[in-house]
Amino acid sequence: MAGAQLTVDGKTVTCPEGKTLLDLARCAGVDIPTLCHDDQLAPEGGCRLCLVQVQGAARPVAACHTQAKPGMVVQTKTEEIEALRRQVLGLIVSELDPSCDTSTLAFQGSRLQALMQRYRVQIPESAQGDASGEEAIDDSHTYLRLDRSKCITCRLCVNACDDIQGQSVFGIGGRGGDVHLLVGGSDRFSESPCVACGACVDHCPTGALTDVDHPGPTSGGSETDTVCGYCGVGCRVAVTAQGGRVAGITGIEDAAVNAGHLCAKGRFAHAWQHHPDRLKTPLLRRDGRLEAVSWRDAIAWLARRIGELRRGSGPDSIGLIASSRSTNESAYLMQKMARAVIGTNNIDCCARVCHASTALGLRQATGAGAASASYADIERANCIVVVGANPTEAHPVIGARIKQAVRSGTPLIVIDPRSIELAEYAQVHLALRPAANVELLNAIALRLISADAIAHKYLDERCEGYEELARFLLGRSMDFLSEASGVERSLVESAADLLGSCGPVLFVHGLGLSEQEQGTDSIRALCNLGMLTGSIGIEGAGMLPLRGQNNVQGAADMGCMPALVTGYQSLEDEEVRRRLQNLWGVTPPFQQGLTIPEMLDAAAAGQLRGMWVMGEDLAHSEPNQNHAVDALKQLDLLVVQDLFLCETAKLAHLVLPVAGCLESDGTYTNGERRVQRVRPACQPPGEAWPDWRVVLEVAREMGEDWSHESSSEIMDEIAATAPALFGGMSFSRLTGDGIQWPCPEADHPGTATMHHAGFLRGKGKLACVEHRKNPEPPGDDYPFTLITGRVLQHYNTGTMTRRTDNIQLTATDRIDIHPQDADAIGLHEGDDVRVASRWGETRVKVHLSGQVAGGTVFMSFHDAAVHTNRLVGPWRDPESNCPAYKATAVSLVPVGVATKDSGFLVRSDG
Numbered sequence: 001m002a003g004a005q006l007t008v009d010g011k012t013v014t015c016p017e018g019k020t021l022l023d024l025a026r027c028a029g030v031d032i033p034t035l036c037h038d039d040q041l042a043p044e045g046g047c048r049l050c051l052v053q054v055q056g057a058a059r060p061v062a063a064c065h066t067q068a069k070p071g072m073v074v075q076t077k078t079e080e081i082e083a084l085r086r087q088v089l090g091l092i093v094s095e096l097d098p099s100c101d102t103s104t105l106a107f108q109g110s111r112l113q114a115l116m117q118r119y120r121v122q123i124p125e126s127a128q129g130d131a132s133g134e135e136a137i138d139d140s141h142t143y144l145r146l147d148r149s150k151c152i153t154c155r156l157c158v159n160a161c162d163d164i165q166g167q168s169v170f171g172i173g174g175r176g177g178d179v180h181l182l183v184g185g186s187d188r189f190s191e192s193p194c195v196a197c198g199a200c201v202d203h204c205p206t207g208a209l210t211d212v213d214h215p216g217p218t219s220g221g222s223e224t225d226t227v228c229g230y231c232g233v234g235c236r237v238a239v240t241a242q243g244g245r246v247a248g249i250t251g252i253e254d255a256a257v258n259a260g261h262l263c264a265k266g267r268f269a270h271a272w273q274h275h276p277d278r279l280k281t282p283l284l285r286r287d288g289r290l291e292a293v294s295w296r297d298a299i300a301w302l303a304r305r306i307g308e309l310r311r312g313s314g315p316d317s318i319g320l321i322a323s324s325r326s327t328n329e330s331a332y333l334m335q336k337m338a339r340a341v342i343g344t345n346n347i348d349c350c351a352r353v354c355h356a357s358t359a360l361g362l363r364q365a366t367g368a369g370a371a372s373a374s375y376a377d378i379e380r381a382n383c384i385v386v387v388g389a390n391p392t393e394a395h396p397v398i399g400a401r402i403k404q405a406v407r408s409g410t411p412l413i414v415i416d417p418r419s420i421e422l423a424e425y426a427q428v429h430l431a432l433r434p435a436a437n438v439e440l441l442n443a444i445a446l447r448l449i450s451a452d453a454i455a456h457k458y459l460d461e462r463c464e465g466y467e468e469l470a471r472f473l474l475g476r477s478m479d480f481l482s483e484a485s486g487v488e489r490s491l492v493e494s495a496a497d498l499l500g501s502c503g504p505v506l507f508v509h510g511l512g513l514s515e516q517e518q519g520t521d522s523i524r525a526l527c528n529l530g531m532l533t534g535s536i537g538i539e540g541a542g543m544l545p546l547r548g549q550n551n552v553q554g555a556a557d558m559g560c561m562p563a564l565v566t567g568y569q570s571l572e573d574e575e576v577r578r579r580l581q582n583l584w585g586v587t588p589p590f591q592q593g594l595t596i597p598e599m600l601d602a603a604a605a606g607q608l609r610g611m612w613v614m615g616e617d618l619a620h621s622e623p624n625q626n627h628a629v630d631a632l633k634q635l636d637l638l639v640v641q642d643l644f645l646c647e648t649a650k651l652a653h654l655v656l657p658v659a660g661c662l663e664s665d666g667t668y669t670n671g672e673r674r675v676q677r678v679r680p681a682c683q684p685p686g687e688a689w690p691d692w693r694v695v696l697e698v699a700r701e702m703g704e705d706w707s708h709e710s711s712s713e714i715m716d717e718i719a720a721t722a723p724a725l726f727g728g729m730s731f732s733r734l735t736g737d738g739i740q741w742p743c744p745e746a747d748h749p750g751t752a753t754m755h756h757a758g759f760l761r762g763k764g765k766l767a768c769v770e771h772r773k774n775p776e777p778p779g780d781d782y783p784f785t786l787i788t789g790r791v792l793q794h795y796n797t798g799t800m801t802r803r804t805d806n807i808q809l810t811a812t813d814r815i816d817i818h819p820q821d822a823d824a825i826g827l828h829e830g831d832d833v834r835v836a837s838r839w840g841e842t843r844v845k846v847h848l849s850g851q852v853a854g855g856t857v858f859m860s861f862h863d864a865a866v867h868t869n870r871l872v873g874p875w876r877d878p879e880s881n882c883p884a885y886k887a888t889a890v891s892l893v894p895v896g897v898a899t900k901d902s903g904f905l906v907r908s909d910g
Helices: 021-027 079-094 111-118 156-165 199-203 264-268 295-313 328-342 356-366 396-407 437-450 456-462 466-474 478-485 489-502 519-532 552-557 574-584 596-604 625-633 691-701 711-721 819-824
Strands: 003-008 011-016 051-054 073-075 144-147 170-173 180-183 209-211 222-227 236-242 245-251 283-286 289-292 318-321 384-387 412-415 428-430 506-509 542-545 610-614 637-642 654-657 666-669 674-678 784-789 814-817 832-836 841-848 856-860 888-894 898-901 904-907
Touching: 003 021, 011 021, 021 051, 021 073, 051 079, 079 111, 156 170, 156 199, 156 396, 199 209, 222 674, 245 264, 283 295, 295 318, 295 610, 295 637, 295 654, 295 691, 318 328, 318 596, 328 552, 328 574, 328 666, 328 691, 328 711, 356 519, 356 542, 384 396, 396 412, 412 489, 428 489, 437 466, 437 478, 437 489, 437 519, 456 519, 478 489, 506 519, 519 542, 552 666, 574 711, 596 625, 666 711, 814 819, 819 841
Parallel strands: 003 073, 318 610, 384 412, 384 506, 412 428, 506 542, 610 637, 637 654, 784 856, 814 841
Antiparallel strands: 003 011, 051 073, 144 209, 170 180, 222 236, 236 245, 283 289, 283 654, 666 674, 784 888, 814 856, 832 841, 832 888, 898 904
């Protein structure tokens, strides 16, 4: 596109069309001062420091608001302009509170302080500010702090909160000299809707807003460009380390994934890195107690025990579990250890208990078990459907991007039993009955077909199975399907009509679909909608599953699953087997191995004798927790490598200390298939090793000639093992924002939109999905349906976040119940309640919530002391083996109330 040619301070400059004079000046390398402007936000135009003179204009104009036009002659530094700026700045600082402490680190180094030095302006003794009649300092929040004496009401915090996070915490009150900043309804951070993303701090120009990690400029530390180790969004972060420990984290402004934005976990929850509970030396169980041993002794002991089990009971008596928190390189070596050293396909990862249904359903429909779309499609989408996901809590940066897209006019449909935050933004919210995904998605598809609101050309050219699907659905009753789903027919039809009118649609989905007894079928039914609307393989549309752990996508990509090797290659493919023989020196076993649930069943039956668990707390996270713990106790060998002595490690024969995400070198793969470099910001504590080194040393002790000396060399082998997906990847190429697979060649740019030129399986496969009855229906004995999931402040088993100040934001798991249901059984806010299912019971605090519908309750699973997963039963998807966490029948009894249990009258007193 041709640019506008202008003159700035005597120089001819060409600036892209549609830009402002401030943009133009920056194109020319000219510095124009601002206080209320930020490139990430819409122009505010309040401070007037960016005044410039345009030839022919009657008066100076604000550069941030004035559009650049061809032929303009602009002066930015005349004596008149500089005098005006000095005068304007003087007026701004005269409004500061007289108590303003300009010696604080937060003020020193701020944009305001730099401008005061530049223009030789000081706060006059007669300054008029009075901190709005409030106490100047609000430090009521765990992480954030407001010093009203430094606030100039520039509105940057207001705009950042609104336009980046979408939380609307701040406002401006009063008029004239009484204008002041408002924080939430009570004017206190701690009582506001703040989610501690820190965007306000990043954009504050005066140091009025600070956080506990960034009171001001620091010196003597190092800064590392790496990737957040929490959820699968994969935000790039700059980690500051001082004295060998992490001191602070900020987002990287030009990162493709997060553009500088972070959530409370990614920004603040890093104190686990130097927590005293960190494992620092190997621990071997002797006489019933875990005792410290050297790495040499630990490696020799483990290699010997694996060899003994393999010789005595066969290689399939051992199971290995890779970590979705560790690097791709570690995961790759773990599956190589299983297949090439031990000789078993008993290798799995936590994708089994969260995303296995998603991966299988997508692979059946499209040929690839991963996202077809990218996060950038959120801003490009014609319409967004969020189904079975709660992004504002589980994937906050993506949730914020969706909120901003809706604010910009993109229609949103939310499909979720709960009234999650995004439901407030939705044009249509379909609050379905738990475990009724297939009926609801079939109902929407039926409406699309019967209304002829489908993408005929797309279906004819790119898909198969449409005629069968049409006959299958047209034989169903719309009234029956909508009633079975628990959603009014009119709402179903409204959602379908919106989808049919928008063209290609972006489907953002999560564990609410996959963690069901009919999880794979739910994904296939959603893929039907993706193809009926012509969405998959189209920019701005397609399938975008949100991955829970930082490298759950990568662990699956690396082949940590019992039926597929690295790159989702079949063990039955002779070409793959020959390639592995050449690379590994051995052909992997042919027989499919055991999944995690099958390993635990086999352990309980005495068939599986040993397990090596990398970074997975099975005793906490597995469903039917009592069964899982009993199974682990049956093992002759249980090895755990982790950061802390987690619940599973407490049962182990050998515990190995390892490096965490802030101490690791390698790569992670996020939910949009983006492979990014992970770099260590500091060294792990004590004698902790990287996960990949542990596996490497055990293999060498067992006689293998593994020559890897770095994670970079392991990545090179990954590329050779799965060239179709990773052949063009190497550490030298994975700079900045990394590369999205497939990337088959060294000059390939990566793939933002999968299936763009056609489905990997040839044609997309539509499926006739019949509903199956929920195995856990509520009844007289268990009248409520329990849904489990994450909350904003914590992450999975709480191993990391519960060792940070996030515990002050949310102390423990609790049960959300609708106020009417609570009233009916005599429960109040904060009461203790006994929750029981057919599989176990626990005790938890009550929280009254309008987010849950009548007859349903919600619990998170972050606190090991609460034992939420004791309640979840053995049900799993028969195709993917993914457990059904999302619909468990439970009863609730207030603690202290007499109940009848197993024929005896007992008191539910804990």
